Amino acid sequence: MPLTLYAVSDGPPSLAVRMALKALDLDFNHISVDFGLGEHMTEDYAKKNPQKEIPVLDDNGFYLGESNAILQYLVDQYGKNDKLYPKDPKARAIVNHRLCFNLSTYYRNISEHVMAPIFFDYKRTPLSLKKTEIALDVFNTYLQRLGTKYAAGDNLTIADLQLVTATMCLEAINFDLSPYPLVAKWYETFKKEYPELWAITEGGMKEITEFEKNPPDLSHMDHPIHPVRKNK
Numbered sequence: 165m166p167l168t169l170y171a172v173s174d175g176p177p178s179l180a181v182r183m184a185l186k187a188l189d190l191d192f193n194h195i196s197v198d199f200g201l202g203e204h205m206t207e208d209y210a211k212k213n214p215q216k217e218i219p220v221l222d223d224n225g226f227y228l229g230e231s232n233a234i235l236q237y238l239v240d241q242y243g244k245n246d247k248l249y250p251k252d253p254k255a256r257a258i259v260n261h262r263l264c265f266n267l268s269t270y271y272r273n274i275s276e277h278v279m280a281p282i283f284f285d286y287k288r289t290p291l292s293l294k295k296t297e298i299a300l301d302v303f304n305t306y307l308q309r310l311g312t313k314y315a316a317g318d319n320l321t322i323a324d325l326q327l328v329t330a331t332m333c334l335e336a337i338n339f340d341l342s343p344y345p346l347v348a349k350w351y352e353t354f355k356k357e358y359p360e361l362w363a364i365t366e367g368g369m370k371e372i373t374e375f376e377k378n379p380p381d382l383s384h385m386d387h388p389i390h391p392v393r394k395n396k
């Protein structure tokens with residue numbers, strides 16, 4: 165039985181997993197989860213992922229949430245080689261580090277600044293901007309110190325897939341990356357060298373750009389955490 169991915173079309177973690185499936189040339193059933201309808205908040209969905217988050221991978225009854233874990237599993241289980249997720253301990257440690265950096269800091273801060281105010285009743289604030297700028301500055305420093313073409317080495321790895329989808333959120337709102345020249349260069353290199361992967365993420369970016377202009381109406385949603393914007 166092929167793999168099944170429960171994904172959302174504009175969600176960076178979902179887009180990173182879809183890029184990995186493409187890079188690994190794996191067939192999969194693509195189940196689009198409707199975030200606006202709260203399809204991920206049902207008890208049935210919680211059987212697949214008690215965190216009620218998207219994406220979820222189903223490999224023949226083996227359910228896995230958390231996009232970093234999914235990416236690691238896909239390469240370990242199905243990769244024809246270990247390029248996307250090297251087995252050498254030091255090379256792997258750098259990939260793991262960048263994945264943790266993305267989850268704890270980079271995407272977390274970008275998401276708070278860019279995504280949360282689009283979907284819910286949050287504002288972009290000087291603090292959310294500052295946290296985003298610090299995250300970008302740190303990423304720029306990592307690129308400078310390692311001195312490689314990609315985030316964890318000279319080859320593309322799963323860390324780049326996550327970091328690219330996070331950076332895409334910034335492009336979606338026309339955020340100026342020029343103060344972070346190595347981030348800007350790395351991002352453009354990825355687009356140029358992996359157009360078939362970028363096309364997947366670009367599709368999500370177009371949706372976010374559209375939502376930035378016309379925020380989605382989620383006023384019907386009863387979200388357990390996020391304040392829902394009430395339409396005027």
Ligand SMILES: N[C@@H](CCC(=O)N[C@@H](CS)C(=O)NCC(=O)O)C(=O)O
Pocket residue numbers: 172174175176177178204216217218219229230231232
């Ligand atoms: N750490 C998780 C985050 C996944 C995540 O937050 N996904 C969003 C959609 S992009 C979600 O499901 N949010 C649930 C909600 O806000 O109700 C991962 O990397 O898979």
